[in-house]
Amino acid sequence: MARPDCLIGVTAxxxxxxxxxxxxxxxxxxxxxxxxxxxxxxIALLLxxxxxxxxxxxxxxxxxxxxxxxxxxxxxxxxYESEAGxxxxxxxxxxxxxxxxxxxxxxxxxxxxxxxCRGFQLxxxxxxxxxxQHLPDVVGHERHRSVPGEFDRHExxxxxxxxxxxxxGKDRLTVHSHHHQxxxxxxxxxxxxxxxxxxxxxxxxxxPGSEFALGVQWHPEVDExxxxxxxxxxxxxxxxxx
Numbered sequence: 001m002a003r004p005d006c007l008i009g010v011t012a013x014x015x016x017x018x019x020x021x022x023x024x025x026x027x028x029x030x031x032x033x034x035x036x037x038x039x040x041x042x043i044a045l046l047l048x049x050x051x052x053x054x055x056x057x058x059x060x061x062x063x064x065x066x067x068x069x070x071x072x073x074x075x076x077x078x079x080y081e082s083e084a085g086x087x088x089x090x091x092x093x094x095x096x097x098x099x100x101x102x103x104x105x106x107x108x109x110x111x112x113x114x115x116x117c118r119g120f121q122l123x124x125x126x127x128x129x130x131x132x133q134h135l136p137d138v139v140g141h142e143r144h145r146s147v148p149g150e151f152d153r154h155e156x157x158x159x160x161x162x163x164x165x166x167x168x169g170k171d172r173l174t175v176h177s178h179h180h181q182x183x184x185x186x187x188x189x190x191x192x193x194x195x196x197x198x199x200x201x202x203x204x205x206x207x208p209g210s211e212f213a214l215g216v217q218w219h220p221e222v223d224e225x226x227x228x229x230x231x232x233x234x235x236x237x238x239x240x241x242x
Contacts, residue, residue, distance in 0.1 A: 006065035040233035066236030069119025115215030127187030162193035175218035
């Protein structure tokens with residue numbers, strides 16, 4: 001195996017956790033992110049919320065070769081100047097502000113960026129868009145998260161000429177999904193490149209002109225085909241050698 005040669009930041013949640021005899025707050029991210037990054041030849045670095053970084057993300061971002069915005073709690077509607085609906089719960093406003101600062105800083109630097117689920121939503125918010133707080137109110141079903149804590153599977157249709165379709169090598173995928181929020185108003189800088197079948201919920205976005213800035217509403221870290229995370233690591237490696 002080749003020696004890992006690029007550092008990929010993976011945002012982390014701070015949540016109650018239990019291991020061994022301990023039950024306390026922990027900074028955590030699903031192991032699948034690290035495995036996928038390592039399999040692609042990168043080094044995964046966990047990024048917990050840090051107020052100093054929120055105020056000035058530059059020094060951290062300058063040390064990273066790529067960034068994954070991971071999944072997690074509902075995004076606080078205050079981050080896009082809205083009020084919380086009755087089914088928006090468990091928000092983490094401090095984490096939101098930390099990750100929004102990282103997202104905006106990464107886009108300014110053209111740092112390779114992949115947003116996953118919540119991270120996909122934050123990319124839209126960072127660019128000036130808004131979120132739909134409870135998709136079942138719009139689409140009339142709960143098949144994007146039918147059972148909390150279990151992934152649903154559904155198909156996604158990708159734009160044939162999009163970067164994500166080229167990465168995946170196809171224009172139709174079956175993906176793992178677990179969300180009840182989604183994109184509402186799409187930011188002007190963002191291009192929609194994937195939608196769910198058959199309800200047409202936005203599932204993939206790109207920022208045209210960026211070297212690598214993709215977001216997906218699903219969870220590619222648990223897919224058998226981890227080409228999206230491999231592509232992020234490849235983009236990070238290319239940036240290092242440029």
